Amino acid sequence: PSEEYELLRRRIYSNTKEVWYYIGSTLRSLANEFEYLKTKVSNMKTMVDEHYRSLLRDVAKLADVDGYSQWRWKEFHSLSRLVEKRLRHTQNPPDCSKARKLLCNFFSHCSHNNCCGYGCRVHHFVKCLIVAYATERTMIIENPIRWKFTSRGFENLFLPLSDTCTSNDGDTVSLWPGNETTQVINYFLPTPEYADKQFHPPYIPVVLPEDLAGRINVLHGDPAVWWIGQFFKYIFRPQPSTTIAFNEFAKRVHFQKPIVGLHIRRTDKLIGEASLHRLEEYMYHVEEYYKLKELNGEYDTKRIYLATDEPTLFDEARLKYPEYDIIGDPEISKSAASLQKRDLDDSIMDIITDVYFLSHHCDYLVCTFSSNVCRLSYEIMNSLQPDASAKFTSLDDTFYFHGQVHRLNVALISHKSKGPEEMDLEVGDVIEVAGNHWDGYSKGTHLRTNKTLLYPTFKVTTKIEVLPFASYPNITL
Numbered sequence: 499p500s501e502e503y504e505l506l507r508r509r510i511y512s513n514t515k516e517v518w519y520y521i522g523s524t525l526r527s528l529a530n531e532f533e534y535l536k537t538k539v540s541n542m543k544t545m546v547d548e549h550y551r552s553l554l555r556d557v558a559k560l561a562d563v564d565g566y567s568q569w570r571w572k573e574f575h576s577l578s579r580l581v582e583k584r585l586r587h588t589q590n591p592p593d594c595s596k597a598r599k600l601l602c603n604f605f606s607h608c609s610h611n612n613c614c615g616y617g618c619r620v621h622h623f624v625k626c627l628i629v630a631y632a633t634e635r636t637m638i639i640e641n642p643i644r645w646k647f648t649s650r651g652f653e654n655l656f657l658p659l660s661d662t663c664t665s666n667d668g669d670t671v672s673l674w675p676g677n678e679t680t681q682v683i684n685y686f687l688p689t690p691e692y693a694d695k696q697f698h699p700p701y702i703p704v705v706l707p708e709d710l711a712g713r714i715n716v717l718h719g720d721p722a723v724w725w726i727g728q729f730f731k732y733i734f735r736p737q738p739s740t741t742i743a744f745n746e747f748a749k750r751v752h753f754q755k756p757i758v759g760l761h762i763r764r765t766d767k768l769i770g771e772a773s774l775h776r777l778e779e780y781m782y783h784v785e786e787y788y789k790l791k792e793l794n795g796e797y798d799t800k801r802i803y804l805a806t807d808e809p810t811l812f813d814e815a816r817l818k819y820p821e822y823d824i825i826g827d828p829e830i831s832k833s834a835a836s837l838q839k840r841d842l843d844d845s846i847m848d849i850i851t852d853v854y855f856l857s858h859h860c861d862y863l864v865c866t867f868s869s870n871v872c873r874l875s876y877e878i879m880n881s882l883q884p885d886a887s888a889k890f891t892s893l894d895d896t897f898y899f900h901g902q903v904h905r906l907n908v909a910l911i912s913h914k915s916k917g918p919e920e921m922d923l924e925v926g927d928v929i930e931v932a933g934n935h936w937d938g939y940s941k942g943t944h945l946r947t948n949k950t951l952l953y954p955t956f957k958v959t960t961k962i963e964v965l966p967f968a969s970y971p972n973i974t975l
């Protein structure tokens with residue numbers, strides 16, 4: 499398919515959603531303002547919803563009937579294998595004593611002996627692996643104890659990052675950025691709060707490698723997500739015992755498809771980091787998912803996989819949604835709820851299991867992108883198929899990478915502001931995204947005026963930022 503066709507097809511899909519967000523939110527405020535309009539508005543909303551689902555279904559179907567499905571899978575496998583081959587190459591140098599290395603020091607994501615959560619830690623991990631790829635260096639985990647993955651080590655669960663090289667020795671050592679000839683570069687991973695520009699390699703997502711960006715952009719609706727996902731796919735190659743544990747879990751909880759993955763983050767996250775969303779808000783989007791399926795003539799038991807750190811949600815969901823098959827393990831969320839237990843080996847297995855089922859086996863995700871667990875599941879899900887970029891609903895943030903510099907939008911259609919809270923746009927204007935309000939508008943900082951205001955989401959698109967990474971001329975498929 500041409501790039502133009504793929505981008506158009508996806509744009510129609512996402513703008514169908516945008517127009518629905520806009521109309522839905524406008525109708526809601528009309529009904530709130532004018533009591534006498536309530537019934538009329540409610541009937542109208544029912545019809546608009548039907549229009550929306552029918553349109554969304556048709557656009558989604560285009561991808562099944564346009565004859566390019568096979569090409570998409572082929573291109574997906576070809577690109578994933580290429581990235582994996584390059585990673586195997588950098589991670590397995592024939593002579594470790596001569597290899598150029600990047601030491602990843604996982605000290606800084608802990609303060610006062612309090613380390614950030616699993617999702618946060620593995621994002622640091624992947625950030626480092628991406629920098630190693632970009633600079634064609636072997637990533638070595640410095641101070642694995644500090645990594646606090648599990649007391650039995652990362653390799654108890656996943657295949658080692660390297661079969662040939664784990665020593666941090668080298669003739670020359672320097673802090674990032676060092677230079678081409680420095681053998682060992684010590685990359686001190688800063689937390690976003692203490693980020694020092696000096697330590698910020700330019701390769702951190704959502705920046706993409708110049709040599710692959712064009713292809714990824716044709717293949718995938720959010721190229722940065724696909725790119726990040728490939729690195730998670732590499733670090734999470736399971737040990738056989740881990741695969742067995744996943745299979746046993748699937749049997750025990752009677753895991754079945756189709757299924758919508760629900761991640762509900764509560765407990766400590768609600769102290770200053772995210773706001774509370776009721777179960778009904780999540781379930782609204784689950785219902786939408788199944789209504790679309792019904793429109794396709796696909797009737798099945800409605801099913802959710804529930805992953806949460808709030809154990810009471812299992813009973814609440816069973817009580818309020820008796821027609822649903824609710825799959826998951828309340829015992830897992832009990833340990834997730836207990837901050838003291840979280841770092842124990844068995845609860846590490848719990849979070850790994852939840853992320854595995856959300857990402858590998860759920861057909862759609864409903865969660866909050868403010869949570870690292872939710873974004874991680876989405877990133878991994880997108881590394882396993884050509885384009886799962888639309889298979890989610892986030893109740894709060896738009897997608898971002900943990901520790902990203904920024905995400906940019908570029909205007910495709912000009913806009914005249916309708917009030918002081920909106921910005922003007924000219925075609926080509928660039929905006930640093932703050933968030934999508936899921937009501938037809940996004941908020942962001944206009945880079946020319948430096949003002950943070952609202953703009954209609956359908957008038958922009960994601961700006962793809964690229965840089966030359968190591969180009970691996972000898973590693974081809």
Ligand code: GDP
Pocket residue numbers: 614615616617618619761762763767805806807830831834840848849850852868869870871
């Ligand atoms: P964030 O705080 O939600 O951004 O994500 P982090 O991964 O940084 O920290 C959350 C921690 O809460 C994880 O390390 C888990 O221990 C725990 N947690 C949160 N949600 C879940 C869940 O759905 N299942 C399990 N098993 N643990 C969870």
